[in-house]
Amino acid sequence: MVLTAWKRVYYEMDTMYRRGSLLRHPATARLLWVDVQDVAPFVAATAGGGVVQVRVFDEVNREPALIRIDRVEPLGPAPAGRVHLSSPLTQPYGIRNRRGAFVGIETGVAAADFFIPDTSALPQTFDDTYVEWRELSQRRSPRVPLLSAPDDPALLEFAWTWFDNRASADAHRNVVYLVGAKFYAGDGVGATWGAYRPVTPANRPPQRNISFAFNEWPMGTPLPALSARSTVHHELIHQFDPGGDDAGYHDTERAWDNSDQCLMDGAGRNRLDGMDELCREHLYQVRDKEDGL
Ligand SMILES: [Zn+2]
Ligand SMILES: [Zn+2]
Numbered sequence: 001m002v003l004t005a006w007k008r009v010y011y012e013m014d015t016m017y018r019r020g021s022l023l024r025h026p027a028t029a030r031l032l033w034v035d036v037q038d039v040a041p042f043v044a045a046t047a048g049g050g051v052v053q054v055r056v057f058d059e060v061n062r063e064p065a066l067i068r069i070d071r072v073e074p075l076g077p078a079p080a081g082r083v084h085l086s087s088p089l090t091q092p093y094g095i096r097n098r099r100g101a102f103v104g105i106e107t108g109v110a111a112a113d114f115f116i117p118d119t120s121a122l123p124q125t126f127d128d129t130y131v132e133w134r135e136l137s138q139r140r141s142p143r144v145p146l147l148s149a150p151d152d153p154a155l156l157e158f159a160w161t162w163f164d165n166r167a168s169a170d171a172h173r174n175v176v177y178l179v180g181a182k183f184y185a186g187d188g189v190g191a192t193w194g195a196y197r198p199v200t201p202a203n204r205p206p207q208r209n210i211s212f213a214f215n216e217w218p219m220g221t222p223l224p225a226l227s228a229r230s231t232v233h234h235e236l237i238h239q240f241d242p243g244g245d246d247a248g249y250h251d252t253e254r255a256w257d258n259s260d261q262c263l264m265d266g267a268g269r270n271r272l273d274g275m276d277e278l279c280r281e282h283l284y285q286v287r288d289k290e291d292g293l
Helices: 040-046 152-162 225-238 280-288
Strands: 007-014 020-022 033-036 053-057 067-074 081-085 102-106 131-135 175-181 190-193 210-214
Touching: 020 033, 020 040, 040 067, 040 081, 040 102, 152 175, 152 190, 175 225, 190 225, 210 225
Parallel strands: 007 131, 007 175, 175 210
Antiparallel strands: 020 102, 033 081, 053 067, 053 102, 067 081, 190 210
16 A cells, blocks of 8 residues: 655635736726826836726735726826826725825736736646646735735735735635736745745734745846746745755755756756656655645
Protein backbone atom coordinates (compact mmCIF):
# COMPACT_ATOMS: atom_id res chain seq x y z
CA MET A 1 0.00 0.00 0.00
CA VAL A 2 1.22 3.51 -0.80
CA LEU A 3 -0.02 6.49 1.18
CA THR A 4 0.63 9.97 -0.17
CA ALA A 5 -0.42 13.52 0.53
CA TRP A 6 -2.91 15.10 -1.82
CA LYS A 7 -3.76 18.75 -1.63
CA ARG A 8 -6.41 20.80 -3.33
CA VAL A 9 -5.72 24.51 -3.53
CA TYR A 10 -8.25 27.08 -4.69
CA TYR A 11 -7.07 30.25 -6.29
CA GLU A 12 -9.11 33.34 -6.93
CA MET A 13 -7.92 35.31 -9.92
CA ASP A 14 -9.19 38.79 -10.55
CA THR A 15 -9.38 40.65 -13.82
CA MET A 16 -7.91 44.09 -13.48
CA TYR A 17 -8.78 47.27 -15.33
CA ARG A 18 -5.81 48.29 -17.46
CA ARG A 19 -6.88 51.86 -18.02
CA GLY A 20 -8.35 54.54 -15.80
CA SER A 21 -7.56 56.31 -12.57
CA LEU A 22 -8.42 56.43 -8.90
CA LEU A 23 -10.97 58.99 -7.76
CA ARG A 24 -9.38 62.12 -6.34
CA HIS A 25 -12.39 63.25 -4.26
CA PRO A 26 -15.44 61.38 -2.98
CA ALA A 27 -18.32 61.51 -5.46
CA THR A 28 -21.96 61.94 -4.48
CA ALA A 29 -24.97 60.46 -6.28
CA ARG A 30 -26.42 62.63 -9.08
CA LEU A 31 -23.03 64.24 -9.72
CA LEU A 32 -22.31 64.83 -13.42
CA TRP A 33 -18.55 64.53 -13.14
CA VAL A 34 -15.80 62.65 -11.34
CA ASP A 35 -12.47 64.12 -10.26
CA VAL A 36 -9.60 61.74 -11.00
CA GLN A 37 -5.99 61.61 -9.82
CA ASP A 38 -4.65 61.16 -13.35
CA VAL A 39 -6.58 62.57 -16.30
CA ALA A 40 -4.12 61.44 -19.00
CA PRO A 41 -5.80 58.07 -19.78
CA PHE A 42 -9.12 59.85 -20.32
CA VAL A 43 -7.55 62.50 -22.55
CA ALA A 44 -5.96 59.74 -24.64
CA ALA A 45 -9.16 57.68 -24.84
CA THR A 46 -11.28 60.60 -26.04
CA ALA A 47 -8.68 62.06 -28.43
CA GLY A 48 -10.24 60.32 -31.42
CA GLY A 49 -13.63 61.89 -30.82
CA GLY A 50 -15.52 58.57 -30.59
CA VAL A 51 -17.85 57.38 -27.84
CA VAL A 52 -15.89 56.42 -24.71
CA GLN A 53 -17.52 54.89 -21.65
CA VAL A 54 -16.39 54.52 -18.06
CA ARG A 55 -17.39 52.53 -15.02
CA VAL A 56 -17.03 54.11 -11.60
CA PHE A 57 -16.63 51.42 -8.99
CA ASP A 58 -15.21 50.77 -5.55
CA GLU A 59 -14.65 47.74 -3.35
CA VAL A 60 -18.35 47.70 -2.38
CA ASN A 61 -20.06 48.78 -5.61
CA ARG A 62 -18.34 46.94 -8.43
CA GLU A 63 -20.98 46.75 -11.15
CA PRO A 64 -22.28 50.25 -11.79
CA ALA A 65 -23.77 51.26 -15.13
CA LEU A 66 -21.60 52.31 -18.02
CA ILE A 67 -21.59 56.08 -18.40
CA ARG A 68 -20.44 57.92 -21.51
CA ILE A 69 -17.77 60.60 -21.17
CA ASP A 70 -18.98 64.05 -22.19
CA ARG A 71 -15.65 65.87 -22.03
CA VAL A 72 -12.41 65.90 -20.08
CA GLU A 73 -10.56 68.82 -18.51
CA PRO A 74 -7.32 69.18 -16.56
CA LEU A 75 -8.20 70.47 -13.09
CA GLY A 76 -6.05 70.80 -10.03
CA PRO A 77 -2.35 70.02 -9.83
CA ALA A 78 -1.18 67.86 -12.76
CA PRO A 79 -1.91 65.10 -13.58
CA ALA A 80 -5.32 65.51 -11.88
CA GLY A 81 -8.45 66.34 -13.85
CA ARG A 82 -12.22 66.23 -14.17
CA VAL A 83 -14.15 63.78 -16.32
CA HIS A 84 -17.59 65.13 -17.24
CA LEU A 85 -20.29 62.50 -17.65
CA SER A 86 -23.29 62.39 -20.00
CA SER A 87 -25.56 61.05 -17.25
CA PRO A 88 -25.33 61.38 -13.45
CA LEU A 89 -23.86 58.88 -11.02
CA THR A 90 -26.55 56.73 -9.43
CA GLN A 91 -24.74 56.20 -6.14
CA PRO A 92 -21.97 57.77 -4.06
CA TYR A 93 -18.36 56.60 -4.15
CA GLY A 94 -16.03 57.14 -1.24
CA ILE A 95 -12.28 57.22 -1.02
CA ARG A 96 -11.76 55.48 2.29
CA ASN A 97 -8.05 55.57 1.72
CA ARG A 98 -5.72 56.34 -1.15
CA ARG A 99 -6.65 53.00 -2.79
CA GLY A 100 -10.34 54.00 -2.96
CA ALA A 101 -12.80 54.17 -5.86
CA PHE A 102 -11.64 53.74 -9.45
CA VAL A 103 -12.83 55.04 -12.81
CA GLY A 104 -12.21 52.39 -15.48
CA ILE A 105 -12.28 53.10 -19.20
CA GLU A 106 -14.14 50.57 -21.37
CA THR A 107 -13.38 50.17 -25.04
CA GLY A 108 -15.69 47.24 -25.65
CA VAL A 109 -12.68 45.01 -26.33
CA ALA A 110 -12.12 42.92 -23.22
CA ALA A 111 -8.47 42.21 -23.99
CA ALA A 112 -7.75 45.92 -24.14
CA ASP A 113 -9.58 46.66 -20.91
CA PHE A 114 -8.28 43.97 -18.60
CA PHE A 115 -5.08 42.29 -17.52
CA ILE A 116 -5.28 38.61 -16.49
CA PRO A 117 -2.24 36.58 -15.35
CA ASP A 118 -1.46 33.59 -17.58
CA THR A 119 -2.13 30.38 -15.62
CA SER A 120 -2.53 28.11 -18.66
CA ALA A 121 0.25 25.73 -17.61
CA LEU A 122 -0.58 25.67 -13.92
CA PRO A 123 -1.56 21.96 -13.71
CA GLN A 124 1.63 20.76 -15.41
CA THR A 125 3.78 22.79 -13.03
CA PHE A 126 2.35 20.93 -10.06
CA ASP A 127 2.03 17.45 -11.56
CA ASP A 128 4.95 16.12 -9.54
CA THR A 129 3.80 17.69 -6.27
CA TYR A 130 0.43 16.01 -5.78
CA VAL A 131 -1.29 19.38 -5.77
CA GLU A 132 -4.48 20.13 -7.61
CA TRP A 133 -5.20 23.78 -8.36
CA ARG A 134 -8.76 24.85 -8.99
CA GLU A 135 -9.96 28.30 -9.89
CA LEU A 136 -12.71 29.47 -7.57
CA SER A 137 -15.94 30.75 -9.02
CA GLN A 138 -16.40 34.23 -7.66
CA ARG A 139 -19.50 35.48 -5.97
CA ARG A 140 -18.64 39.12 -6.45
CA SER A 141 -17.65 41.05 -9.48
CA PRO A 142 -13.96 40.39 -10.02
CA ARG A 143 -13.09 43.80 -11.40
CA VAL A 144 -10.32 45.60 -9.62
CA PRO A 145 -7.95 48.37 -10.74
CA LEU A 146 -4.65 47.49 -12.41
CA LEU A 147 -2.27 49.65 -10.43
CA SER A 148 1.40 50.12 -9.90
CA ALA A 149 2.60 49.31 -6.41
CA PRO A 150 5.14 51.75 -5.03
CA ASP A 151 5.98 49.65 -1.96
CA ASP A 152 4.84 46.82 0.31
CA PRO A 153 2.48 48.90 2.52
CA ALA A 154 0.69 50.19 -0.60
CA LEU A 155 0.40 46.64 -1.92
CA LEU A 156 -1.08 45.36 1.32
CA GLU A 157 -3.40 48.34 1.57
CA PHE A 158 -4.57 47.53 -1.94
CA ALA A 159 -5.28 43.92 -0.98
CA TRP A 160 -7.08 45.10 2.12
CA THR A 161 -9.28 47.43 0.09
CA TRP A 162 -10.25 45.07 -2.74
CA PHE A 163 -10.45 41.54 -1.34
CA ASP A 164 -13.04 40.71 1.27
CA ASN A 165 -11.83 37.21 2.17
CA ARG A 166 -8.17 38.03 2.52
CA ALA A 167 -7.92 37.85 6.31
CA SER A 168 -10.15 34.85 7.04
CA ALA A 169 -7.57 32.10 7.08
CA ASP A 170 -9.69 29.71 9.12
CA ALA A 171 -12.80 30.17 7.02
CA HIS A 172 -10.94 29.75 3.75
CA ARG A 173 -8.49 26.93 4.09
CA ASN A 174 -6.34 26.35 1.05
CA VAL A 175 -7.58 29.47 -0.73
CA VAL A 176 -5.00 31.78 -2.24
CA TYR A 177 -5.45 35.02 -4.12
CA LEU A 178 -3.63 35.50 -7.37
CA VAL A 179 -3.64 39.12 -8.41
CA GLY A 180 -2.31 40.63 -11.60
CA ALA A 181 -0.83 44.09 -11.17
CA LYS A 182 1.22 46.53 -13.19
CA PHE A 183 4.56 47.43 -11.68
CA TYR A 184 6.20 46.84 -8.34
CA ALA A 185 8.84 49.18 -7.02
CA GLY A 186 9.57 46.64 -4.26
CA ASP A 187 11.67 43.85 -5.69
CA GLY A 188 10.78 42.59 -9.14
CA VAL A 189 7.95 40.91 -10.97
CA GLY A 190 6.19 39.03 -8.18
CA ALA A 191 5.42 39.16 -4.47
CA THR A 192 3.75 36.71 -2.09
CA TRP A 193 2.42 36.84 1.41
CA GLY A 194 1.69 33.24 2.22
CA ALA A 195 -0.18 31.57 5.03
CA TYR A 196 3.12 31.05 6.81
CA ARG A 197 4.24 34.61 6.35
CA PRO A 198 1.48 36.77 7.80
CA VAL A 199 2.11 40.50 7.72
CA THR A 200 0.36 42.75 10.17
CA PRO A 201 0.33 46.43 9.30
CA ALA A 202 -0.70 48.68 12.15
CA ASN A 203 -4.42 48.41 12.95
CA ARG A 204 -4.98 45.73 10.34
CA PRO A 205 -5.63 42.00 10.63
CA PRO A 206 -2.97 39.79 9.04
CA GLN A 207 -2.79 39.75 5.28
CA ARG A 208 -2.67 36.16 4.13
CA ASN A 209 -2.43 33.96 1.07
CA ILE A 210 -1.96 36.71 -1.49
CA SER A 211 0.29 36.43 -4.53
CA PHE A 212 0.87 39.31 -6.92
CA ALA A 213 2.19 38.97 -10.47
CA PHE A 214 3.33 42.20 -12.11
CA ASN A 215 3.26 42.52 -15.86
CA GLU A 216 5.75 45.35 -16.38
CA TRP A 217 9.45 45.39 -15.59
CA PRO A 218 10.89 47.93 -15.69
CA MET A 219 8.00 50.38 -15.63
CA GLY A 220 6.39 50.64 -19.06
CA THR A 221 7.96 47.43 -20.43
CA PRO A 222 5.47 44.53 -20.60
CA LEU A 223 6.82 41.11 -19.59
CA PRO A 224 6.83 38.38 -22.24
CA ALA A 225 3.87 36.04 -21.70
CA LEU A 226 6.09 33.05 -20.80
CA SER A 227 7.98 35.12 -18.27
CA ALA A 228 4.73 36.32 -16.67
CA ARG A 229 3.54 32.71 -16.52
CA SER A 230 6.77 31.62 -14.86
CA THR A 231 6.29 34.38 -12.29
CA VAL A 232 2.74 33.21 -11.55
CA HIS A 233 3.97 29.67 -10.90
CA HIS A 234 6.91 30.84 -8.80
CA GLU A 235 4.68 33.00 -6.59
CA LEU A 236 2.14 30.23 -6.06
CA ILE A 237 4.92 27.88 -4.92
CA HIS A 238 5.78 30.54 -2.32
CA GLN A 239 2.37 29.78 -0.79
CA PHE A 240 4.01 26.56 0.46
CA ASP A 241 6.72 28.49 2.26
CA PRO A 242 7.50 26.42 5.35
CA GLY A 243 7.99 29.41 7.59
CA GLY A 244 10.96 31.36 6.40
CA ASP A 245 10.67 34.66 4.63
CA ASP A 246 10.22 35.07 0.91
CA ALA A 247 13.93 35.02 0.11
CA GLY A 248 14.53 32.00 2.34
CA TYR A 249 12.57 29.82 -0.04
CA HIS A 250 14.80 30.65 -3.01
CA ASP A 251 17.68 28.42 -4.06
CA THR A 252 20.25 27.88 -6.80
CA GLU A 253 19.57 24.15 -7.33
CA ARG A 254 18.94 22.39 -10.61
CA ALA A 255 15.40 21.26 -11.48
CA TRP A 256 14.70 17.60 -10.60
CA ASP A 257 15.16 16.51 -14.24
CA ASN A 258 18.20 18.75 -14.76
CA SER A 259 16.34 20.63 -17.52
CA ASP A 260 17.02 24.07 -16.02
CA GLN A 261 17.50 25.80 -12.69
CA CYS A 262 14.76 25.20 -10.09
CA LEU A 263 11.60 27.30 -10.44
CA MET A 264 12.52 28.87 -7.08
CA ASP A 265 15.85 30.17 -8.37
CA GLY A 266 14.80 33.80 -8.42
CA ALA A 267 17.52 35.12 -10.71
CA GLY A 268 19.21 32.21 -12.47
CA ARG A 269 16.42 30.24 -14.10
CA ASN A 270 15.29 30.44 -17.72
CA ARG A 271 11.85 32.06 -17.60
CA LEU A 272 11.27 31.74 -21.32
CA ASP A 273 11.63 27.99 -21.95
CA GLY A 274 8.03 27.23 -20.98
CA MET A 275 9.25 24.69 -18.39
CA ASP A 276 8.75 25.62 -14.76
CA GLU A 277 10.04 22.73 -12.68
CA LEU A 278 11.20 22.38 -9.10
CA CYS A 279 14.33 20.84 -7.63
CA ARG A 280 14.03 17.57 -5.72
CA GLU A 281 14.13 19.29 -2.31
CA HIS A 282 11.33 21.71 -3.17
CA LEU A 283 9.22 18.88 -4.59
CA TYR A 284 9.52 17.08 -1.26
CA GLN A 285 8.71 20.27 0.70
CA VAL A 286 5.56 20.92 -1.28
CA ARG A 287 4.47 17.29 -1.20
CA ASP A 288 5.00 17.07 2.56
CA LYS A 289 3.14 20.26 3.37
CA GLU A 290 -0.08 19.39 5.13
CA ASP A 291 -3.41 20.88 4.21
CA GLY A 292 -4.24 24.26 5.66
CA LEU A 293 -1.81 26.28 3.63
ZN1 LIG B 1 10.34 34.29 -4.97
ZN1 LIG C 1 14.40 24.38 -5.53
